[in-house]
Amino acid sequence: MTASLHIAQLHLGYAAPKGLHTVLQGFDLQVPAGHIASLLGPSGCGKTSVLRAIAGFEPVRAGSIHLGERLLSGPGTHLPPEQRHVGMMFQEYGLFPHLSAVQNVGFGLRHSSKAEREKRVNELLAVVGLGDAGAKFPHELSGGQQQRIALARALAPSPALLLLDEPFSNLDAATRERLTLEVRDILRAAGQTAILVTHNAQEAETMADQICHMTPFAKS
Numbered sequence: 001m002t003a004s005l006h007i008a009q010l011h012l013g014y015a016a017p018k019g020l021h022t023v024l025q026g027f028d029l030q031v032p033a034g035h036i037a038s039l040l041g042p043s044g045c046g047k048t049s050v051l052r053a054i055a056g057f058e059p060v061r062a063g064s065i066h067l068g069e070r071l072l073s074g075p076g077t078h079l080p081p082e083q084r085h086v087g088m089m090f091q092e093y094g095l096f097p098h099l100s101a102v103q104n105v106g107f108g109l110r111h112s113s114k115a116e117r118e119k120r121v122n123e124l125l126a127v128v129g130l131g132d133a134g135a136k137f138p139h140e141l142s143g144g145q146q147q148r149i150a151l152a153r154a155l156a157p158s159p160a161l162l163l164l165d166e167p168f169s170n171l172d173a174a175t176r177e178r179l180t181l182e183v184r185d186i187l188r189a190a191g192q193t194a195i196l197v198t199h200n201a202q203e204a205e206t207m208a209d210q211i212c213h214m215t216p217f218a219k220s
């Protein structure tokens with residue numbers, strides 16, 4: 001079930017030779033269930049680090065991350081990624097080259113029954129407009145088609161939250177524009193809570209219900 005996201009007073013930093021390299025301090029973000037939020041800002045301001053912290057790949061130094069009522073990260077708590085119900089879609093489509101589109105989309109549904117899995121995969125291939133392409137392998141699909149399969153795969157397990165990190169940046173301008181609109185409509189129709197990371201203000205405007213402008217952390 002899709003859920004709201006609540007990040008409060010988040011502090012993120014990496015160990016560096018000269019001590020802690022702080023990336024974010026006191027970062028807050030609230031995204032209501034079903035909304036698409038965009039993190040917009042220059043390279044190095046910490047957009048991907050926020051996604052990694054939400055997904056559970058980065059420990060938080062302080063603050064908390066809640067998804068609905070569930071505390072994902074906070075003082076004394078760090079749920080492992082596989083228990084977070086967070087889906088991801090990145091710029092390199094990350095499809096398994098040796099699996100067909102059907103098998104790629106069904107990958108996160110390995111624990112469902114065969115009948116349930118087939119129903120959900122067919123439903124999602126239709127949603128992303130690739131109902132006829134199920135038997136194809138990634139190399140037989142265009143970049144835009146591969147990215148739509150990656151979206152179907154990310155949506156298949158019905159994540160509480162979907163993270164999209166520069167998902168369109170490998171595509172040519174025309175495909176990028178078309179896919180931005182298509183993905184927005186698919187997420188809206190699914191009522192999916194999502195966070196889009198981008199450098200592109202136009203893309204953020206098109207996709208998002210709310211935009212969080214991030215700036216590089218400056219020591220005071």
Ligand SMILES: Nc1ncnc2c1ncn2[C@@H]1O[C@H](COP(=O)(O)OP(=O)(O)OP(=O)(O)O)[C@@H](O)[C@H]1O
Nearest residue numbers: 014015021023041042043044045046047048049050
């Ligand atoms: N694993 C890591 N170890 C140390 N420093 C890191 C690590 N990952 C990121 N950083 C640093 O953290 C800061 C934020 O990086 P991050 O990738 O989150 O920024 P970003 O806004 O997503 O940038 P981009 O738009 O270029 O992807 C940068 O200064 C980066 O060098």
